[in-house]
Amino acid sequence: MRLQSKFINFFKLIFPSTRWEWGVFLIFLIVYGVLGAYIALNYRVIFDSRIPWDAYFSFDNKAIVMTGGSFERHPLSYYFFNWIRELALFISDGKMDSTFRLTLAWLSNIMISACILQIFKYLKNIIRLPLVISLLIIVFFGAFSTNILLSFTPENFTYTLFLLTLYNHYAASKLQKQEKIPAVALALAGISIGGLTITNIIKVFIPLPFEKGIFKSWKSFFNAAFRVVFTVICFILLYLNRINFKYENIFSKTSQQYEKFSNVNSTPLWDMILSFFFGGNILFPGLIIRDKNNMKGFEYKALFMDVYTSWVPYIFIAAVLILVLWSYYKNFKNSLVQILMISFLIDIIIHCVMRFGLHTSYIYGGHFVYVYPLLLGWLFHSYKSQPKIISSLAATLSILFFYLLINNSIRMGEFFEFLNKYYQ
Secondary structure (H helix, E strand, C coil): CHHHHHHHHHHHHHCCCCHHHHHHHHHHHHHHHHHHHHHHHHCCCCCCCCCCCCCECCCCHHHHHHHCCCCCCCCCHHHHHHHHHHHHHHHCCCCCCHHHHHHHHHHHHHHHHHHHHHHHHHHHHHCCCCHHHHHHHHHHHHCCHHHHHHCCCCCHHHHHHHHHHHHHHHHHHHHHCCCCCCHHHHHHHHHHHHHHCHHHHHHHHCCHHHCCCCCCCHHHHHHHHHHHHHHHHHHHHHHHHHCCCCCHHHHHHHHHHHHHHHCCCCCCHHHHHHHHHHHHCCCCCCEEEEEEECCCCCEEEEEEECCCCCHHHHHHHHHHHHHHHHHHHHCCCCHHHHHHHHHHHHHHHHHHHCCCCHHHHHHHHHHCCCHHHHHHHHHHHHCCCCHHHHHHHHHHHHHHHHHHHHHHHHHHHHHHHHHHHHCC
């Protein structure tokens, strides 16, 4: 009976279990699905066997689908995308045609819609916000540029975003019940999340220091240490098996990748941080077209994000960041908020301090954009007994949402102009 109960709870965690949860999931599935289906059936940009990378916004669609990405950054994604590719080929009768692209787009759509469902569940079940506030935050989050793009893009970020939101919801529910995260669950999270992007494995361990009594007894501390060591050993063995135990390749390849993606000085540092890292994953900036080639003689056009050229987007991003920092200040003693902010800080260090991929950090939103709606949710929660402030916050978020929706709709129109011109 205990095993059966765990199985039922697991399905309730992942899948919709109430009328409103089904409504949220299906609405986003339909909206994103229409967008992705139209792109997949009418344009070849989602998957073109001649274009391995950068067709739009530096996503590596073809390379990821075929290989899972470089082993030093995405150590176990090779196996995962083998399943994705074979499923898409099975549905398309072995052809990499519009049906193949449609399958890839719908798998991405399901993941992002499921991610939004997890955010909604967290707002409703963990923070316990009123329904109307949860829905407002959800539609705001759903209009983020990261979610729009990943809803039809077969990439590591697409699946990472879902896994991170699922794990955060799961860990938060465990901590609220004053329960420990089981070793098997921790290992599965480490293998899946870290296997898709290696730096994210750190985020799997962040909730452990916040478990009840972990530093009050040696037994609890060693239990947590055992779970960490068990997870790390499982991950390392699978990683080494992936590269035939040639571990020296990890260091040389990692060094090459860091040099390649960290030495771009064409844009001021502050502007890359605001326009790309904090901004581009929420609010589309301007778009620019560049000439690219696949290193085998095929030339093509690629679309990238530019920095903001008006003061209004900077004000928008500043307003969002102020709300996030306000939430952190008001909920500083809340362990679940600390988990979210520490996780966010890891990405800030990697991209803004170490400058890894900062010039295209808008594509890394799948690693951290889920933090924004959850921290906004905690901000509303901190004023639950003050209806006037709640109303003011709701009005502010509504204004931000309408600007976000208008801006991102216009930019997606420009994206379709690009597709009509170069990818029909």
